[in-house]
Each structure stands twice: as structure tokens, then as C-alpha cells.
Amino acid sequence: MPNSERTILTEQEIQRALVRVAHEILERNHGTKELALVGIRTRGVFLAERLQAQIEEIEHVRIPLGTLDITLYRDDLEEIGSRASVRETSIPFDLNDKIVVLVDDVLFTGRTVRAALDALIDFGRPKAIQLAVLVDRGHRELPVKADYVGKNIPTSKEEEVILRLKENDGRDEVVVAEKKK
Amino acid sequence: MTNPIRWTRKDLLGLRDLSREEILLVLETAKSFREISQRPVKKVPALRGKTVANLFFEPSTRTRISFELAEKRLSADTIHVAASTSSMVKGETLKDTARNIESLKVDVLVMRHPCSGAPHRLAPQLSSSVINAGDGINEHPTQALLDMFTILEKKGKIEGLKVSFVGDILHSRVTRSNIWGLTKLGAKVTVCAPKTLLPKAVDQLGVRVTTDLREAVKDADVINLLRIQLERQAQSFFPSIREYATAYQINHHVLKAAKPDVLIMHPGPVNRGIEITSDVVDGPFSVILDQVTYGLAVRMAVLFLLSGQPHDKKEEEA
Numbered sequence: 001m002p003n004s005e006r007t008i009l010t011e012q013e014i015q016r017a018l019v020r021v022a023h024e025i026l027e028r029n030h031g032t033k034e035l036a037l038v039g040i041r042t043r044g045v046f047l048a049e050r051l052q053a054q055i056e057e058i059e060h061v062r063i064p065l066g067t068l069d070i071t072l073y074r075d076d077l078e079e080i081g082s083r084a085s086v087r088e089t090s091i092p093f094d095l096n097d098k099i100v101v102l103v104d105d106v107l108f109t110g111r112t113v114r115a116a117l118d119a120l121i122d123f124g125r126p127k128a129i130q131l132a133v134l135v136d137r138g139h140r141e142l143p144v145k146a147d148y149v150g151k152n153i154p155t156s157k158e159e160e161v162i163l164r165l166k167e168n169d170g171r172d173e174v175v176v177a178e179k180k181k
Numbered sequence: 182m183t184n185p186i187r188w189t190r191k192d193l194l195g196l197r198d199l200s201r202e203e204i205l206l207v208l209e210t211a212k213s214f215r216e217i218s219q220r221p222v223k224k225v226p227a228l229r230g231k232t233v234a235n236l237f238f239e240p241s242t243r244t245r246i247s248f249e250l251a252e253k254r255l256s257a258d259t260i261h262v263a264a265s266t267s268s269m270v271k272g273e274t275l276k277d278t279a280r281n282i283e284s285l286k287v288d289v290l291v292m293r294h295p296c297s298g299a300p301h302r303l304a305p306q307l308s309s310s311v312i313n314a315g316d317g318i319n320e321h322p323t324q325a326l327l328d329m330f331t332i333l334e335k336k337g338k339i340e341g342l343k344v345s346f347v348g349d350i351l352h353s354r355v356t357r358s359n360i361w362g363l364t365k366l367g368a369k370v371t372v373c374a375p376k377t378l379l380p381k382a383v384d385q386l387g388v389r390v391t392t393d394l395r396e397a398v399k400d401a402d403v404i405n406l407l408r409i410q411l412e413r414q415a416q417s418f419f420p421s422i423r424e425y426a427t428a429y430q431i432n433h434h435v436l437k438a439a440k441p442d443v444l445i446m447h448p449g450p451v452n453r454g455i456e457i458t459s460d461v462v463d464g465p466f467s468v469i470l471d472q473v474t475y476g477l478a479v480r481m482a483v484l485f486l487l488s489g490q491p492h493d494k495k496e497e498e499a
Binding site: 069071072073077080084085086087088089090118119121122123124 | 210212213214216217220221222224225226227255482485489
């Protein structure tokens with residue numbers, strides 16, 4: 001319920017974090033050459049679109065953008081079963097020899113990223129894959145580390161990190177709430 | 182928008198049983214599977230560790246290949262049983278064959294059988310999922326789903342479209358499944374054939390019935406042709422193949438009266454020069470090969486949806 005939610009990032013803070021991450025991506029890769037973004041559905045796609053726009057504003061170059069649905073690569077299909085809904089994956093460019101920045105909203109167990117890596121590699125052989133997330137909340141179950149982090153938020157496993165984005169939820173914010181029983 | 186409903190069925194036996202929402206869920210899911218066949222690595226691990234058995238008690242090329250490829254592209258392990266090489270020829274009953282296969286812990290049975298209702302009879306007795314790949318003259322749900330998917334892709338909608346079926350309606354499980362599905366999605370269906378090839382009481386399924394090809398062609402958005410099933414003793418249903426072709430063949434003359442954006446569909450195999458001429462098969466209105474391509478995505482979607490089901494809830498549906 002709303003009153004048990006604690007705001008971690010406001011709209012403005014999300015914006016600032018994305019601007020910084022865009023600069024970090026450019027700095028580390030020495031510009032936009034060979035660079036491409038791939039967003040993990042659903043909210044990772046919106047974040048990737050924002051990063052693409054931000055990078056365009058800084059460098060005046062529009063770098064390629066893809067979207068990835070990782071449902072078919074999940075390791076918990078047996079458990080979630082028919083609740084899984086598959087949506088389209090679209091990588092409209094050649095991945096070979098690209099530096100791909102994978103974009104997701106919240107980094108938690110690392111299982112989504114594992115699935116996304118498997119999915120990406122089925123499309124080609126990128127020169128490198130890097131990971132950008134808006135929030136890193138800890139509790140990793142796999143050896144996964146993000147290259148770019150909007151904000152580290154220490155949480156307990158009983159908590160839930162909720163990212164809302166205008167494109168999907170009408171407003172921008174990151175909140176922490178007690179997990180619904 | 183994502184479909185709000187979830188798949189809850191163990192089996193896919195026919196479109197007669199499915200709701201409009203369930204049909205839309207399959208079509209929506211199929212959209213996402215289309216792209217997999219365009220990748221350099223045309224395989225996803227969704228059905229890794231699952232086993233699918235294809236039981237074909239009747240000849241089939243494209244349905245069998247389509248299912249087989251769909252299974253492989255989802256990483257399932259597959260086995261194939263054709264009636265001619267199975268113990269059925271030694272007198273084993275269908276139920277025993279199926280239960281033996283099930284004892285090997287097969288997750289999904291894809292089954293084609295010459296008897297209408299065979300999969301319906303088998304499914305409640307098995308904990309494996311059963312997909313009907315054609316039963317007698319009753320239903321062929323995945324073919325109808327891929328036909329609807331093709332129409333959706335090409336026309337952007339199904340509701341309000343006029344869809345005509347021409348040919349051997351009597352023996353056509355494809356038409357029956359399509360009638361169930363298309364009418365649920367709001368299409369206006371016409372069936373057209375000589376009287377001897379029209380099933381009794383077909384008009385009670387909510388379709389327009391005509392014996393005049395011009396009626397079926399005029400105003401149609403989609404014309405779905407059916408093969409004259411020579412093996413089902415076509416001779417006794419009309420005087421000669423030639424006479425049938427004169428009255429019911431789709432050729433460029435007949436198509437002059439059709440809409441300029443009409444779609445010509447055919448579930449295959451085509452008898453060129455009988456129900457349809459070669460120039461139409463290969464012509465600009467024909468989406469016959471698109472149907473084959475989309476069929477793969479639709480079958481992947483069906484396999485995926487059924488495999489998402491927990492397999493120990495067999496009693497629930499029986």
C-alpha cells in the first residue's frame with residue numbers, strides 16, 4: 001500500500017542518474033563507435049530509449065537500440081508456467097563486433113541478466129557486453145556485476161523495489177515497499 | 182496490450198472448446214515466436230528437458246514437419262511414431278500405444294488420427310498434454326490458428342472480414358476449426374461447394390452456405406481453398422474432376438470478380454489445376470507460403486503455452 005512505500009529516487013534523481021550513466025558509458029568506451037544498447041523488457045527498454053536519447057544529446061549520434069524478451073530463457077519457467085507471457089524480441093542491427101550495453105531496471109538475483117546473456121549470444125558474437133542498471137539492490141545468486149549503476153540501494157529480502165516509469169506507469173520514481181504476502 | 186488471461190488447459194483439442202480470449206492469447210503469443218526463426222541461432226531453450234511425441238496415424242508432410250521444427254526450435258526432445266511402423270499394426274489399441282508412450286514420461290503428445298474424436302477420447306486418460314494435429318473430419322486447430330494468424334498479419338484484423346471456404350467442406354477438418362475460430366473472432370464465414378460436399382446442417386454453425394462460386398468470391402476478403410481429397414473417393418461426390426474444376430476452380434477469370442486485395446489461402450497440399458490454377462497459387466494474392474511460415478510460429482506458441490502447465494493436475498479437467 002502507498003503509505004508503506006519509501007521513495008528512494010525522485011523523477012529528477014532518476015534523470016540525473018541516467019545522464020551520469022550516459023556519460024560513463026561514453027567515457028569508458030571512448031565515444032559511440034561500435035556502441036549499441038539493448039533493453040530488457042519491459043522497463044529496461046524504456047531506460048535504454050532514454051539512454052539513447054541522452055547519448056544523442058551529448059554526442060549527436062543515434063546509436064542502435066534493441067529490445068530483448070528473456071521469457072524463453074528463464075530458469076524458472078517450470079514454476080511460473082502459464083503466467084509467463086512472451087513478447088517480441090527485436091535486435092534490428094548486427095551484433096557482431098558491437099559493444100552492447102545491456103540495460104535493465106533493477107539488478108537483484110542476477111538471473112534475468114544470465115538469461116539475457118544467453119539470449120543475446122544467440123544473435124551473434126558481440127565484441128563485449130556491459131551491464132547498466134538503474135538500481136542495484138544486492139542479494140545476488142549468480143556471479144553478476146553491473147558496469148554502470150544509477151543507485152545502489154541496500155535492501156532486505158522482505159522488501160520490494162518498485163521502479164515506476166512514465167512510459168508504463170504514468171510517473172517516474174523508485175520506491176521500496178514491504179513485500180506483499 | 183498484453184492479454185489479461187492465462188492459459189489453463191492441459192490440451193488443445195479443438196477451437197470449438199476455446200474462448201475468444203484463449204484464441205487471441207495464442208495468436209498474440211505466436212507473434213513473439215515469429216522472430217526466432219530469423220535469428221542466426223534459431224533455437225531457444227524454453228522447452229529444454231521436455232519430451233514431445235508425434236503420433237501420426239495418417240500421412241502428413243507439412244503439419245508433421247512444422248510441429249517437428251517447432252519442437253526442435255524450442256529445444257524439446259522429440260520422438261516420432263507413424264502408424265505404419267508402430268505396434269498399431271500388430272493390433273495394439275490407441276489407448277495402449279499412448280499409455281506406453283506416456284510411461285516413458287513424455288510431456289506432450291501431438292496426434293493425428295483418422296477417427297474424429299480420437300484425441301478427445303485419449304486426452305482425459307493421460308497426464309501428458311495432447312495436441313490435436315487433425316482428427317478425422319472433425320478439427321485441425323493449429324491449422325485454423327495459423328490461418329487466422331495469417332489473416333491478422335495481412336489484414337490487421339479479423340472482425341468484420343468476409344472469409345469464404347471453397348471445396349470439399351464435407352471432409353474438411355480445417356474448415357470446421359476455422360468456422361469455430363473465425364466466428365468467435367467476429368468474421369463472416371461463407372462455405373461454398375457442390376451439395377454433395379456440404380455437410381448436413383452446416384448452416385447451423387452460423388455461416389452462409391452457397392453452391393455458387395461467384396457468391397463466395399464476390400466481396401470476400403479472404404478465400405480459403407480446400408483440396409479435393411482424391412483419396413476420400415472423390416469420384417462419388419461429383420461426376421468428374423474436370424466438371425468440378427469447371428464449376429469450382431479458382432483461376433484468374435473467377436478472380437476478376439474478387440476484391441482487389443483478396444487473400445488466397447490453401448492449407449496444402451495443393452492440387453494444381455483442380456481446385457486452383459498454378460498462376461493463382463504463384464500469383465500476387467496468394468499467401469500460401471506465408472501460411473507455412475506463420476504455422477511454425479503458431480505451433481511454437483501452442484507448445485509453449487501447453488508446456489507451461491503443471492503436469493500433475495490431470496484430474497482437474499477429466
